[in-house]
Amino acid sequence: MPSVLSRTEVPVSIDADLxxxxxxxxxxxxxxxxxxxxxxxxxxxxxxxxxxxxxxCAARCPVGAVSVNMPLLLR
Amino acid sequence: MNSEIRRLTTTERRQEHCDVLVIGGGTAGSMAALTAAQNGADVLLVDKAHVRHSGALAMGMDGVNNAVIPGKATPEEYVREITIANDGIVDQRTLMQTARRGFGMIQRLESYGVKFERDEHDEYAVRQVHRRGSYVLPMPEGRDVKKVLYRALRLAKVRSTNRVMVVRLLKDGNRAAGVVGFDSRSGNLVTISAKAVILATGAAGRLGLPASGYLYGTYENPTNSGDGHSLAYHAGAELTGLECFQINPLIKDYNGPACAYVAGPFGAYTVNSEGNRFVDCDYWSGQMMAEVAEEVASGRGPVYLRLSHLPSDTISTIEGILHTTERPTRGTFHANRGHDYRTRDVEMHISEIGFCSGHSSSGVWVNEKAATTVPGLYAAGDLACVPHNYMIGAFVYGELAALSAIEHGRSSSIVDPDESQVEAAIDAIYPPLSNPDGLPQPQVEYKLRRFVNDYVAPPKSATKMEIALEHFERTKTEIARLGARSPHELMRCAEVSVIRDCAEMATRASLFRTESRWGLYHQRSDFPDRDNARWFCHSILRKDSAGAMEMSTRPVAPYVVPVEGFEFPTTAAGDGEPDAA
Structure with a gap:
């Protein structure tokens, strides 16, 4: 089946430094x-x-590295 | 079968056994497992996610909707209230359990550390939201409810297995004898034998598609894809009231309620765009939803939860509850759009459809002991049809299911899985893994659920629903072509099959009941009136001997609490009991 990969913004970001x-x-x-x-x-x-x-994910993170920004479709 | 699947299902296969097997570690399942363990049973609790944050209470709950507190309300008043809210189609004996055992459950939860609001006289601070009585009890520290349950489960040394999706029940003759599923991280086949099985898999929340189009932006936790509804159906259990959908009034674009239950007592209320009130009772019923849907579609829409008139301090208090307890990203949602309750009322809309007995009455048939129509199989929580059962009802039925399962276990035994049934389950689970270039699950699921929105969501008609059934047949061929590149994707593919089962069940039950009832939940534009002479009865769906969905009716059992306006039609016959299995 022919297919392509497409980019999607994801709703959770994690600060790799933290x-x-x-x-x-x-x-x-x-x-x-x-x-x-x-x-x-x-x-x-x-x-x-x-x-x-x-x-x-955000509430349990001990260092506050996780941000739930919400899915773009409903933001 | 390719070599990887052979490995996952043979050498890597995990086999377990227990007395009482609980599927789903949310509200009902946690309480079932805890009760069974405290009564000496060897329990295994299986969850598709992680028990600590699974189910409808993943992050907590801001209040109880159905607390029957002595001195504040009587069990009879509660049963009458819910009978009216569900348009008379109830087995009152099941409601009476929630009414009578609910207060004991609140005390039990308090003993574990759950906090309920008390007034200045140290009495439970119940509030009136329903038509007549006061049953809504805030939980100011409700964010901790699942944490408290999880701690109790650990103290009781309950064995649990996370990240396992159960796909078929195992039978031994006509009784439930275990399950087959797979680990969504390793892909390993998992078989579990048990003396009794409790289904507590929650709502079928991924049936309709949210207006945003985002697959997982559902009102219910999207892990609750209707697994238990499908499991029960394929095991031959009866389901009921599947045409009585769950539809909720939510914040537009956000999957939480606006929420009049919490904000109402502080002075908030629901208005149309002209600023006028249009619902006479904020309690979530099909009638209330019909009023909201009509107003939204009219020239007076959209509708709003009005709170911009309240003092800033009061709004801070409301925010302190609504933005931290049940759906803590609610504050983020408003902040992202630059909205503040002090200057802007909350736009509301209606949710996608689902099955959820916590809110309406669709689910697996259970009696007042949480028994389904399959021996050895019990059900509790949003999955089990006990109308408007909410959180307290889920806890009560979790407790009842555990006691019934232990009782059943005394005359039952643990048997090895029937390998022909295991083989059939393997054929149902694994094909997408041998087809990595097959159809992507998100596209197949989106299309299936869009058809649910277009042809099954109310207003319903026979013509639309026949088109839906045609599509759901075609979906079977798309499901057969699904591809998965990981055990995680395999889980999502298995969920599409479950959603398809639920979509067909919702449609067949809705086609069957040729009347309108429960306001918006079962609004038939081709049969706009209620027909008590013919339809004052339960609808029953089960798998027939040819493997197809078969519909029938069951009379409503005689009421234990008389309700004015709900006199039984003289044509109704029978005692309201399922036929012996």
Missing amino acids: CVTGCRLCVDMCPLDSLAIDPETSKAYMYVDECWYCGP
Whole structure:
């Protein structure tokens, strides 16, 4: 099947400078399992555009690195 | 089957067993697991997300909608109130459980550390939102409710498994004997054998598409894709009231309520664009939703929650509740648009459709002991049809389901999974993994749910719904072509199948009931009137022997609390009990 990749702005951003290496709290708490640890940088990031903007990722982050900006479609 | 799938389903397969298996770790499921463990059962709690922040209470709850507090209201008054709110189609015996056991549940929750609001006399500060009685009880520290439950689960040493999606129930003869699912991170097949199974998977919240078009911007937690509705259906259980949709009045573009329940007592109220009130009761019923939909569509729309007239301090108090408890990104949403309640009322709109017995009455049929029509299978929470059951009802039915499951377990046993059933589940789960270039789930899901909006959401008509059914048949061929490149994508693909099942169920149930009832929830433009002579009954949906959806009716059981205006039609016959399985 022919297909293309298209860019999508994701609703959660994580400040890599603040994100604590080895911490997985946001990844483990996301109900949609939309966050992951980047194997190259060892920092968390949103890897799929699947978000209920519920907020455990931001609320549980011990260093305030996570911002829930909301999906562009409804912002 | 490719070699990766063979590995995931054979050498990597995880097999577990327990006395009581609970599917879903939200409100009802957490309480079911806790109660079963406290009563000595070996419990396993399975969640598709992580129990700490799963379900409708992912971040908390700002209040209780159905607290029957002695001295403030009686169980009989509550049963009467909900009978009227649900246009008479209720099994009052199930409502009575929530009415009678709810206060004990509030005390039990308090013993774990959940806080409910008290007035200056240290009495529960219930407020009137319903037509007659006062049942709404604020939870000023409601953001902690799931945290408190999670702590209680850990103290009770409840075993839990996160990130597992259950796809089929296993049967042993006619009884529920376990489940088959898969781990959405590793992709491993998971089979679990149990003496009894409790379904607590929540609403079917990803049925309609939100107006924004964003797949996960639903009122309900989007992980609640209707898994339990599909599981129950395929296991032969009866579902009921599926034509009585959930539709809620929400903030335009945001998936939370405006919220008159919280802001009303501070002086806020709902108005049209001319500044006039147009609903006589803020309690969420189908009638109220019909009034909101009509006003929005009229020249007097849009509609607003008015609070700009309130003093700044009062608004700060309201913000302190609404922007921190149930949906904490609400403040971000308004801030992103530069809106402030002090200068701008909150524009409201109506939500997408869903199944949710917490708010309306669609779900798996249960009796007053939380038993479904399949032996050994119990259901609780938003999934189980106990009308307007909300959070307290979910807790009460979680408790009841656990007690019933333990009782059933005394005469049941743990049996090895029937491998032919496991094979059938593997065939239902894994094909997208062997087709990485197949159709992308977001496109297939968007299209399916857009058709739900276009042809199944009210106002409903037979012509529109026949077109919907045609499309949902075609969706089966698109589902067969879905592609997944990871276990995570495999989960999303499995959810599309669940959403398709729910879409067809919603349509068939809505076609069946050839009358209008429950205001907007089942508004048929081709049958605009209520027809009590023919339709004062429950609709029942189940899988027939040929594997198709079969509709039937069941009489409403005789009321235990008489309700004026709801006299039983003389043509109704039967005792309201399911036929013996």
